[in-house]
Amino acid sequence: MTHSVWEAPETGELPLSLTVNGVQRHLTLPVQASLLDTLRERLHLTGTKKGCDHGQCGACTVLVDGQTHLSCLTLALSCEGREVRTVESLAGEGGALHPMQAAFIEHDAFQCGYCTPGQLMSAVACVETGHAGSEGEIREFMSGNLCRCAAYPQIVAAVRSVAGGQGEQP
Amino acid sequence: MRPFAYRRVEDVAGAVGQPGEGHRFLAGGTTLIDLMRLDVERPAVVTDITRVPLAEITEHEGGVRIGALASMTQVAEHGLIAERYPALREALLASASQQLRNMASMGGNVMQRTRCPYFRDVAFPSCNKRDPGSGCGARAGHHRKQAILGTSGACIAEHASDASVALVAYDAVLTLQGPGGEREVPLREFNLLPGDTPQVEHDLREGELITALTLPAPIARSGVYLKIRDRQSYEFALSSAAVVLRVEGGIIGAARVALGGVGTVPWRSPEAEAALTGQPATLETFQTAARAALAGAEPLEENAFKVPLTERVIVRALMQAAGVDA
Ligand SMILES: Cc1cc2nc3c(=O)[nH]c(=O)nc-3n(C[C@H](O)[C@H](O)[C@H](O)COP(=O)(O)OP(=O)(O)OC[C@H]3O[C@@H](n4cnc5c(N)ncnc54)[C@H](O)[C@@H]3O)c2cc1C
Numbered sequence: 322m323t324h325s326v327w328e329a330p331e332t333g334e335l336p337l338s339l340t341v342n343g344v345q346r347h348l349t350l351p352v353q354a355s356l357l358d359t360l361r362e363r364l365h366l367t368g369t370k371k372g373c374d375h376g377q378c379g380a381c382t383v384l385v386d387g388q389t390h391l392s393c394l395t396l397a398l399s400c401e402g403r404e405v406r407t408v409e410s411l412a413g414e415g416g417a418l419h420p421m422q423a424a425f426i427e428h429d430a431f432q433c434g435y436c437t438p439g440q441l442m443s444a445v446a447c448v449e450t451g452h453a454g455s456e457g458e459i460r461e462f463m464s465g466n467l468c469r470c471a472a473y474p475q476i477v478a479a480v481r482s483v484a485g486g487q488g489e490q491p
Numbered sequence: 492m493r494p495f496a497y498r499r500v501e502d503v504a505g506a507v508g509q510p511g512e513g514h515r516f517l518a519g520g521t522t523l524i525d526l527m528r529l530d531v532e533r534p535a536v537v538t539d540i541t542r543v544p545l546a547e548i549t550e551h552e553g554g555v556r557i558g559a560l561a562s563m564t565q566v567a568e569h570g571l572i573a574e575r576y577p578a579l580r581e582a583l584l585a586s587a588s589q590q591l592r593n594m595a596s597m598g599g600n601v602m603q604r605t606r607c608p609y610f611r612d613v614a615f616p617s618c619n620k621r622d623p624g625s626g627c628g629a630r631a632g633h634h635r636k637q638a639i640l641g642t643s644g645a646c647i648a649e650h651a652s653d654a655s656v657a658l659v660a661y662d663a664v665l666t667l668q669g670p671g672g673e674r675e676v677p678l679r680e681f682n683l684l685p686g687d688t689p690q691v692e693h694d695l696r697e698g699e700l701i702t703a704l705t706l707p708a709p710i711a712r713s714g715v716y717l718k719i720r721d722r723q724s725y726e727f728a729l730s731s732a733a734v735v736l737r738v739e740g741g742i743i744g745a746a747r748v749a750l751g752g753v754g755t756v757p758w759r760s761p762e763a764e765a766a767l768t769g770q771p772a773t774l775e776t777f778q779t780a781a782r783a784a785l786a787g788a789e790p791l792e793e794n795a796f797k798v799p800l801t802e803r804v805i806v807r808a809l810m811q812a813a814g815v816d817a
């Protein structure tokens with residue numbers, strides 16, 4: 322049986338290539354770097370927030386190959402060849418807001434805003450993956466995103482408004 | 492986090508055969524990275540298996556075979572699981588959060604470590620699981636969430652996996668690939684009771700990788716997973732039950748009962764199953780079975796509430812599975 326094993330040197334920095342918001346990035350990183358720290362400290366994409374750094378709050382939510390992941394519990398090196406999308410990818414040309422961003426403003430879906438980048442990434446995925454069929458379904462899909470300001474009802478309203486037809490049932 | 496040597500492998504052959512001590516696999520990373528950041532896990536070598544092609548879910552002799560790297564989301568959303576193993580689907584959907592379910596693998600899920608705070612926080616000096624011989628901080632300290640079944644003087648840490656509860660109810664068997672070959676171990680035997688060696692949690696030998704979880708054809712398709720927790724979502728179980736019942740003409744022909752949030756391992760209850768089999772599917776039978784399941788419980792002061800709570804959880808789950816009204 323043939324197999325491939327890539328053994329990184331024991332110390333020092335290691336190479337990583339991945340796509341972030343449509344741009345190919347080639348980096349060298351400490352072995353223990355998280356995807357969250359890599360986005361914030363190396364790529365200066367500070368939209369993604371660090372709340373707990375332990376998978377318990379959702380502030381660090383990004384999309385990896387189209388699915389919501391917690392970037393704090395993601396080892397950066399495991400993202401070799403993956404496609405990552407952060408909150409910075411949502412707004413279009415000239416800063417035109419994504420419909421979900423516009424809906425968050427329209428529905429007053431934040432107060433301090435710290436959880437908002439993570440909420441937006443989960444909200445976009447919730448609608449894109451067809452999990453916005455009812456308020457209960459939205460609440461479950463979004464339960465991994467805590468909001469200390471308790472904007473939950475407004476967040477659900479924003480997601481429902483974007484889901485449109487999907488969100489008609491009670 | 493401490494640095495470590497990082498290996499990325501593309502297939503099973505590359506993954507097996509690493510020395511047991513000081514080595515960990517990286518699948519979803521949701522247990523491992525968390526515990527490494529807490530300095531509880533300190534592997535010298537980490538083998539990244541995220542690319543190993545073991546995520547397939549396939550029909551297998553009337554049952555199903557789930558690749559160890561299938562994500563919790565993938566399994567929960569699979570048609571075969573919804574059709575044949577509804578309690579597993581419900582247990583998965585009631586676990587963690589969407590983000591964590593997208594990341595976490597089934598192999599990692601059965602291997603997840605306890606959430607006992609005395610284990611997770613290295614500031615506590617006593618934890619026999621983390622530091623054998625140091626004592627059990629939870630026994631003498633706070634233990635509202637810890638186990639009441641399968642405990643020992645050395646450890647009362649609860650097993651935290653929801654999916655494993657449904658998996659033991661469905662008689663799941665693990666396929667383990669080691670350097671010397673393959674073997675199969677029922678999940679029920681794979682998880683080891685703490686006894687005097689709570690640091691030894693699994694029947695996983697040096698160099699072995701879990702490659703698949705196989706579920707035989709279920710005894711019935713009416714499975715239920717009922718989970719009670721401090722908040723409605725994104726929270727571990729205080730008490731849960733996975734039940735599967737085959738009822739013919741009002742009589743229970745076969746039963747599977749497993750409990751979560753209360754055992755040091757995913758807790759199958761042969762006592763409850765014996766009390767159900769051959770009996771009429773009535774509230775009274777269910778209450779008798781629930782009492783039988785908890786007869787051996789050894790609660791402490793703060794978690795004594797789990798005894799009546801779990802009895803009610805079992806009764807309600809059985810009523811749902813049998814379609815019986817209160
Ligand atoms: C905030 C939070 C909330 C959670 N809530 C719940 C909940 O409500 N219910 C629940 O059940 N779980 C819950 N979890 C736990 C979660 O389900 C587990 O962390 C997850 O399933 C572990 O899988 P993983 O692939 O991420 O494992 P990893 O972290 O990658 O690995 C964990 C361990 O398993 C070993 N391992 C992984 N794959 C294999 C393999 N194929 N063969 C042999 N060994 C292997 C690794 O060496 C490592 O030691 C929660 C976790 C967090 C962080």
Ligand code: FES
Nearest residue numbers: 372373374379393
């Ligand atoms: S920072 Fe990742 S979940 Fe809190």
Ligand code: FES
Nearest residue numbers: 432434468469470
């Ligand atoms: S808006 Fe403040 S935490 Fe959500």
